[in-house]
Amino acid sequence: VIDIRTLGGKTGMFTYDSGFLSTGSCKSAITFIDGDKGELLYRGYPIEQLADQCTFLEVAYLLRKGELPNAAQKDEFERSIKNHAMLHDQLMRFYNGFRRDAHPMAIMVGIVGALSAFYHEAMDFSDEEHRTMSVYRLIAKLPTIVAMAYKYNMGQQFMFPRNDLNYAENFMHMMFATPCEEYKPNPVVAHALDVIFTLHADHEQNASTSTVRLAGSSGANPFACISAGIACLWGPAHGGANEACLNMLEEIGDVSRVGEYIKRAKDKDDSFRLMGFGHRVYKNYDPRAKLMRKVCYDVLGELGLENDRLFKLAMELERIALEDDFFVERKLYPNVDFYSGIVQKAIGIPTSMFTCVFALARTVGWITQWEEMITDPEYKIGRPRQLYVGPARRDVPDMAQR
Numbered sequence: 216v217i218d219i220r221t222l223g224g225k226t227g228m229f230t231y232d233s234g235f236l237s238t239g240s241c242k243s244a245i246t247f248i249d250g251d252k253g254e255l256l257y258r259g260y261p262i263e264q265l266a267d268q269c270t271f272l273e274v275a276y277l278l279r280k281g282e283l284p285n286a287a288q289k290d291e292f293e294r295s296i297k298n299h300a301m302l303h304d305q306l307m308r309f310y311n312g313f314r315r316d317a318h319p320m321a322i323m324v325g326i327v328g329a330l331s332a333f334y335h336e337a338m339d340f341s342d343e344e345h346r347t348m349s350v351y352r353l354i355a356k357l358p359t360i361v362a363m364a365y366k367y368n369m370g371q372q373f374m375f376p377r378n379d380l381n382y383a384e385n386f387m388h389m390m391f392a393t394p395c396e397e398y399k400p401n402p403v404v405a406h407a408l409d410v411i412f413t414l415h416a417d418h419e420q421n422a423s424t425s426t427v428r429l430a431g432s433s434g435a436n437p438f439a440c441i442s443a444g445i446a447c448l449w450g451p452a453h454g455g456a457n458e459a460c461l462n463m464l465e466e467i468g469d470v471s472r473v474g475e476y477i478k479r480a481k482d483k484d485d486s487f488r489l490m491g492f493g494h495r496v497y498k499n500y501d502p503r504a505k506l507m508r509k510v511c512y513d514v515l516g517e518l519g520l521e522n523d524r525l526f527k528l529a530m531e532l533e534r535i536a537l538e539d540d541f542f543v544e545r546k547l548y549p550n551v552d553f554y555s556g557i558v559q560k561a562i563g564i565p566t567s568m569f570t571c572v573f574a575l576a577r578t579v580g581w582i583t584q585w586e587e588m589i590t591d592p593e594y595k596i597g598r599p600r601q602l603y604v605g606p607a608r609r610d611v612p613d614m615a616q617r
């Protein structure tokens with residue numbers, strides 16, 4: 216706690232909390248995490264039950280509306296999402312402005328931000344109907360935007376969404392189908408993808424969600440806010456960790472080298488960290504990682520990849536780390552990103568797209584958190600203070616004296 220007189224204020228105190236370790240930035244009724252128990256609830260429902268019994272779109276409805284949809288509401292919501300899955304023809308031409316080898320997250324930041332140039336009513340989000348349209352457009356178009364970024368990277372023709380497929384199947388179709396042959400998404404893989412989306416849908420006030428809220432607190436439009444969230448998610452300490460984790464596994468290369476990398480992770484003079492390990496809030500096993508581990512087994516089994524080199528390597532890394540005092544004392548367990556990269560790789564999603572898939576799913580949480588904030592009559596622009604440690608007031612010297 217710091218006396219604000221040192222900051223030029225007259226009276227009062229403020230807290231200096233670097234990294235916001237113990238500062239609550241908002242009230243929220245959406246997601247609850249008990250980091251010590253390793254528990255995650257969306258609107259009160261355990262993530263395990265939601266992943267087992269509900270589709271991602273049901274979870275999206277739950278997050279936004281606060282209750283699970285009944286059959287009629289589910290149908291209506293799914294239909295609305297399908298209706299908005301296409302991209303405006305001119306928006307599709309935006310892709311041509313990027314280099315073919317552009318990182319797909321860079322493309323996503325641009326394309327999602329550009330949605331605000333197409334849907335002007337999004338600016339007037341005090342109108343509930345306009346807000347709903349923006350929410351539907353974001354949930355519906357994100358799979359299309361991600362898949363088109365992939366196709367653009369590959370130099371392949373864009374595949375348009377199909378109304379006969381569900382959300383995850385449609386994403387697979389837009390990613391992997393070509394005009395040359397008929398494509399049938401594997402139902403086990405599509406289900407696994409749907410569970411991955413559910414596990415990533417929301418996670419209270421993490422860095423990207425806080426970014427969305429902070430951007431939205433100034434009155435910025437929802438598409439601009441989600442684009443800001445995508446930019447924040449890209450970092451390797453956050454959503455970029457699944458990509459970094461897979462790169463790390465590739466670098467380790469062989470089970471025989473796991474010990475060497477564990478040693479490096481413990482060395483204070485080495486900046487290397489075990490990617491996919493540790494979490495700011497979970498000081499117990501990340502419940503999403505447990506579920507992801509099962510998804511991993513299901514997908515590898517379905518695709519006949521049980522003996523996958525990277526999967527075996529990951530299992531060995533996890534085993535050694537969980538028995539090592541350094542990791543045990545610091546409560547460093549595998550997080551959701553540890554397994555999600557292996558699953559995505561098995562499905563055929565390239566490493567550079569992993570964080571895009573995360574962003575696709577998290578868009579549901581971001582937009583829900585944004586809407587919760589801007590409909591709260593008490594919300595204010597977010598404006599943190601700082602602990603100033605620079606020079607005291609001084610006069611600009613003449614050029615000759617500098």
Ligand code: ACO
Nearest residue numbers: 452453454456480488489490491492493494495545550552
């Ligand atoms: N490997 C090795 N050591 C680690 C790791 C790791 N992955 N994570 C934390 N530590 C150590 C730190 O060196 C530190 O040790 P010390 O107390 O001896 O100095 C201690 O554990 C605490 O680390 P902090 O950085 O203070 O923990 P914080 O809560 O700030 O960081 C974070 C959490 C960023 C996730 C961190 O664990 C990390 O960098 N993990 C790797 C990246 C990763 O997997 N990120 C994904 C997060 S989940 C998500 O975004 C979906």
